[in-house]
Amino acid sequence: MPHQVFARVLSNDPIIAGHQVITCDAPSLAAEAQPGHFVNVLTTERFDPLLRKPFSVYTVDRDRGQISLLYSIVGATTEGMARKRPGEILDIVGPLGGRLFQADTRPAAAHIMVGGGYGVPPLVFLSRELRLAQSEPNITFIIGARRKDLLLCEAELIAAGVDARVATEDGSHGVSGRVTDVLEPLLLEKSGLPVMVYCCGPTPMMRAVAELCLRLGVTCQLSVEVAMPCGIGVCMGCVLDLTDGRRVRCCVDGPVFEAAEVKWS
Amino acid sequence: MTTPNTAVKIGKLTLRNPIVTGSGTFGFGPEMANIVDLNKLGAVVVKSTSREPRLGNLTPRIVETPSGILNAIGLQNSGVDNFIAEKLPFLRNYDVPIIVNLVGTGVADYVHLAEKLTAAGGVHGLEINISCPNVSHGCDFAVDPALTAELIREIRKVTDLTLITKLSPNVTDMVPIARAAVDAGSDALSLINTLIGTAIDIRRRKFRLANITGGLSGPAVKPIALRCVWQVHRALPNVPLIGMGGIMSATDAIEFLLAGATAVAIGTATFVNPTAVTDVVSGLEKYLMENGIADVNELVGAVTQ
Numbered sequence: 183m184p185h186q187v188f189a190r191v192l193s194n195d196p197i198i199a200g201h202q203v204i205t206c207d208a209p210s211l212a213a214e215a216q217p218g219h220f221v222n223v224l225t226t227e228r229f230d231p232l233l234r235k236p237f238s239v240y241t242v243d244r245d246r247g248q249i250s251l252l253y254s255i256v257g258a259t260t261e262g263m264a265r266k267r268p269g270e271i272l273d274i275v276g277p278l279g280g281r282l283f284q285a286d287t288r289p290a291a292a293h294i295m296v297g298g299g300y301g302v303p304p305l306v307f308l309s310r311e312l313r314l315a316q317s318e319p320n321i322t323f324i325i326g327a328r329r330k331d332l333l334l335c336e337a338e339l340i341a342a343g344v345d346a347r348v349a350t351e352d353g354s355h356g357v358s359g360r361v362t363d364v365l366e367p368l369l370l371e372k373s374g375l376p377v378m379v380y381c382c383g384p385t386p387m388m389r390a391v392a393e394l395c396l397r398l399g400v401t402c403q404l405s406v407e408v409a410m411p412c413g414i415g416v417c418m419g420c421v422l423d424l425t426d427g428r429r430v431r432c433c434v435d436g437p438v439f440e441a442a443e444v445k446w447s
Numbered sequence: 448m449t450t451p452n453t454a455v456k457i458g459k460l461t462l463r464n465p466i467v468t469g470s471g472t473f474g475f476g477p478e479m480a481n482i483v484d485l486n487k488l489g490a491v492v493v494k495s496t497s498r499e500p501r502l503g504n505l506t507p508r509i510v511e512t513p514s515g516i517l518n519a520i521g522l523q524n525s526g527v528d529n530f531i532a533e534k535l536p537f538l539r540n541y542d543v544p545i546i547v548n549l550v551g552t553g554v555a556d557y558v559h560l561a562e563k564l565t566a567a568g569g570v571h572g573l574e575i576n577i578s579c580p581n582v583s584h585g586c587d588f589a590v591d592p593a594l595t596a597e598l599i600r601e602i603r604k605v606t607d608l609t610l611i612t613k614l615s616p617n618v619t620d621m622v623p624i625a626r627a628a629v630d631a632g633s634d635a636l637s638l639i640n641t642l643i644g645t646a647i648d649i650r651r652r653k654f655r656l657a658n659i660t661g662g663l664s665g666p667a668v669k670p671i672a673l674r675c676v677w678q679v680h681r682a683l684p685n686v687p688l689i690g691m692g693g694i695m696s697a698t699d700a701i702e703f704l705l706a707g708a709t710a711v712a713i714g715t716a717t718f719v720n721p722t723a724v725t726d727v728v729s730g731l732e733k734y735l736m737e738n739g740i741a742d743v744n745e746l747v748g749a750v751t752q
Contacts, residue, residue: 229515
């Protein structure tokens with residue numbers, strides 16, 4: 183259930199330029215959070231900015247009751263987060279989200295994560311949870327970034343034994359191009375296996391991944407990235423049009439949808 | 448001291464405390480029921496309900512501005528029949544007055560809604576939204592005392608539920624419209640609805656809202672809302688007012704009571720702090736205790752120069 187937590191910051195360290203990981207003591211969030219959940223963070227009570235900002239959950243340590251968020255410093259809220267020192271308090275509402283990533287439980291399923299930019303962290307969480315829930319799951323993780331220095335989480339995925347593949351738009355690391363340039367041959371490579379694609383990233387990237395998966399008949403779950411003013415289903419600001427004609431709220435009716443459901447504007 | 452009285456009367460309704468939810472900021476109840484105890488509230492005012500389902504406006508529908516937000520949702524809702532069949536049964540489980548905000552495109556629409564909601568059972572009050580700034584002609588009634596009076600008179604004929612008219616601040620003088628609504632049978636007034644505004648993205652050189660204009664709410668509007676409540680209370684001191692506009696805390700709520708509101712609605716604050724409504728209830732109780740005030744009604748309009 184969504185609730186407010188005044189979480190003590192344990193660490194808050196840069197990982198790559200402009201990106202940090204903040205880890206907080208938040209046992210109730212750590213206990214409840216599942217891949218696809220997000221939390222809403224407020225760093226000022228002086229009303230500017232007024233609204234909380236959403237962050238997908240990056241990691242949880244249920245034994246220690248800790249939760250981590252990976253964020254990019256882009257505005258007032260994330261600047262406020264970056265200033266937090268260990269021992270200070272982070273005001274969090276969570277866990278938020280109604281429909282989350284559903285792990286494919288078919289035997290021998292090939293799990294393909296496609297993450298772009300700040301869409302990578304929730305998929306890292308999903309990969310961890312899959313490894314906890316299934317014995318030796320077949321996970322391939324495609325990480326997309328504009329440049330090598332903006333690439334997130336490659337080392338930790340490799341260290342965890344995940345088959346990590348990289349696409350950079352400027353070709354500075356991995357395949358030169360977009361995540362779909364890696365995904366399309368990978369789907370052919372995995373043909374014959376039950377395949378599930380899980381995707382999170384900027385909307386144009388997710389649209390390209392969704393359209394590729396639909397064309398190849400592969401099921402794809404998308405965690406959509408839209409502004410979510412309240413995160414709890416009451417403001418009606420984060421609506422998304424679905425192919426069945428419904429206009430739904432991303433925060434509580436999502437944020438995860440199947441590619442076939444989403445009507446791209 | 449003994450526990451202070453927090454109950455207030457709005458028309459025929461007795462609210463256990465003066466704190467209610469602002470329409471369009473609390474869903475239809477189920478969204479919030481696992482976050483706050485609805486039975487701790489003065490009343491639940493649910494989102495605008497129209498005759499037919501409405502998809503609302505395109506996105507972006509909400510943008511932030513300094514200390515506020517502009518919204519142009521466009522009254523997205525599933526229609527009154529769906530409300531009665533799907534939402535109301537849930538709300539009947541709670542011991543809290545349910546006030547439905549209704550919106551239509553003409554007198555016949557409002558009358559139809561009032562009849563249906565009165566007959567449904569489990570609805571205790573109707574808030575007549577004559578002032579939504581985000582739909583075509585949404586403000587026609589609210590800017591004209593004669594139109595307001597005609598509308599309220601026709602609704603009054605078909606319902607004995609408490610009628611609350613929600614007024615727009617987007618007029619030169621709210622008092623004649625307030626008076627017209629009351630003379631036509633409105634038991635109470637709620638004010639203010641949002642202030643029409645806009646915002647522009649200079650990088651893209653485009654309006655930030657798909658709808659171009661939206662309604663401004665949040666702390667930015669509080670001084671205006673407070674002034675409106677005071678003006679209407681001064682003109683109509685015996686009419687219960689539900690004050691709203693940027694209330695973020697118990698302190699803000701008490702300011703509205705002192706300005707002349709009998710109850711207050713918490714709106715945008717819920718987007719920031721989901722428990723804002725019950726936080727304000729606790730804060731108000733604490734203020735009454737600490738200041739030795741035996742009855743919250745003593746605060747209503749008690750501001751002095």
